[in-house]
Amino acid sequence: MDDFIAARSQMALSLGFHIIFACVGMVMPIFMAISHYKYLKTGDELYKGLTKAWSKGVAILFATGAVSGTMLSFELGLLWPGFMKHAGPIFGMPFSLEGTAFFIEAIALGFFLYGWNRFNKWFHWATGVLVGISGLASGILVVAANAWMNSPSGFDYHDGVYSNIDPIKAMLNDAWFSQALHMVLAAFVATGFAVAGVHALMILKNKNIEFHRRAFFIAATCACIAALLQPISGDISAKDVAKRQPIKLAAMEAHFHTEPYSPFIIGGIVDEENQKVDYAIKLPGVLSFLVHGDFETPVKGLNEFPKENLPPIAITHYAFQIMISLGMLLCLISLTYFIAIWKKNSWLSSPWFLKLFVFAIPLGYIALEAGWVVTEVGRQPWIIYEIMRTKDAVTPMPGIVYSFYIFTAVFISLSLIVVFLLYRQMKMVGKLYDPTDPHFKHNVKH
């Protein structure tokens, strides 16, 4: 593996790792606030236990997200000094605001986690809500910075010189809204399904059923609403990408040839050499329709662009396929959920229904990671779209391969420990968090 590929892999790995925890930090506080609100309104002790149980999970995941985020703020420079040297002053605005948002999040979390029975109960509740709001704000701001790499604006570029810099304009670039919307919804889908699935599993195991049922409904309702909204946001994103980054759109679809009635390609095996996709399902005209609103107007194919500007096509295409197929699957599960809520209440406690959610535990996160692969790999070979190539930004220091190995080992072990800790938290629900459980112990450390 050469150093350039190692640097890209390390960056991908760090971001892919961090994003899971960042999403949890955005979404879980909202779930906690809902449960906490129900406790304060109804006095139902189960909701109090649930809020506490979730907050322990959040503390574990938030700490992991905080340290991996700290690392990323250094890693941008460690791996891509050529990029940061020029981009820092242009796209740094959202990062400086994100610093504030994240700081507030950390302070509010301190209040929330350690504030039981210490403050006015509604002040305490509000600090929990603030964790969620600042978490969402952080996420949106960071995505705005990424969007700038896809849609650079707020400066003039001429012969390697960046002038006339306007950081506010850079922050409010053309891509930030569609990307941020898609990301926020994705965070709710991924985290919501993961959480709902875990609680569904516990219901299936017949453990602390009432406790887990409450948890399941909060998480599943949020997740399913978000999953049904996501295709709309996806359509906005796709139209936006088609306009700003036609190469990326063509790569997502492995669409090689410009032709009227451009087909929407599902699945298949990409043959980059011969510019074709084998064994795919092709829906003629559908791509034209999705991009232009009519079935006839051709969509520009990959062979219209210079070869040195093309991203890795197969990876982008497969990642896109994974994302949309899982997205559709989660939509179907969501529809089933709402049918069960409104018409068929008996489904809610039947094993097949719960198993469906257990099956969906990883799906949202897989779709989310695949989506980031589409965005990031699809932007290659550029780090700043049509301005700077990724290979010109990489650090001159040799030996990045070793750093990649070290961080891979670190991230794998951290993931294993986090899963292990969450498993132990789940195992202790009866003793620690469910007051209706015969094993429940009052006044323990947790």
Place this chain on the structure above:
Amino acid sequence: MLYVVIAFLWVSLYLYLILGGADFGVGVLEIFTGKKHIQKVKRTTYRSIGPIWEANHMWLIIAIVILFVGFPTIYSTISIYLHIPLVLMLLGVIARGTAFTFRHYDAIDDDWQIVYNRIFQISSLITPFFLGLIAASTVSRSINLHNTDFLSAYVYSWWNPFGISVGVFTVAISAYLASIYIIGEAESSEFMRYLTRRAKVYFFVVLLSGIAVFITAHFADIPLFNWIFGQTIGQIAVVLATLSIIVLFWAFTKEKSTIMRICVAFQTFMILVAATYNHFPDLILLANEESLSLFDHQGSEKTIEALAWALLLGSVFILPFLFYLLYSFHRKNT
């Protein structure tokens, strides 16, 4: 507006040094605490830093964001030539934060605690060591932009006796800050006296490692002595710091924990003033008499302005909230 940004950079570094330093220090204290007191120390530590440690480490992020938005050339130069110690420091940050959280939030109390403790303690030692080492490399003229072979460009840029001695000095300061910080959180006056004895020991460790820094600086031809004693501001800083030591020892006998805290915070302040004032506005001193100045390497005017506003606006939200957090979880209010 440039001065607003520079002031924020300096203050963030200072706050990181005292708050983050105290935070690392509690891990160092654990290593050097005997079996008899370890449980008490751990309990006190947890109570005093549990709610605030994440906020303490935000200052590092603020400083780094200021650097890459406002002074990108300086940021990218450090990133290239100090890559290795930065990575080692980051590994420390990751290991430490997670181990600290995991050991408290593991729902089952078993032998895993030993693993978390070990990781927490070791990383509490190496992280401030590399922070000090990195800081030393920015003034030791060991970074040479014209070197291209691996060892001289990426290793000898930071690996030298002066850097190592500053690393050790930073670890000592962290432990010293922590030992004073937790005195105020002690549960009993007997434990308080124990912690005071420890704090005195750490004070002398800081003193000794400080002398070592001067010696290594002398052999590396770094005019550290001259920077600090050769000009009025430095001399004033030394005199004031010395006075505060007298006040500190008085506070030890009277068991006045708030005054102790103010004294160490002040001493650290003076150390940072003395270390940075002399070569301001140069942030990084390079080999061949080159340097990177905050004035020559600032981002565009509009960027600096926007950054300054973001920082000012941010502090309006953050500072009152942060003070309330620190205040609420102080021992007397719990």
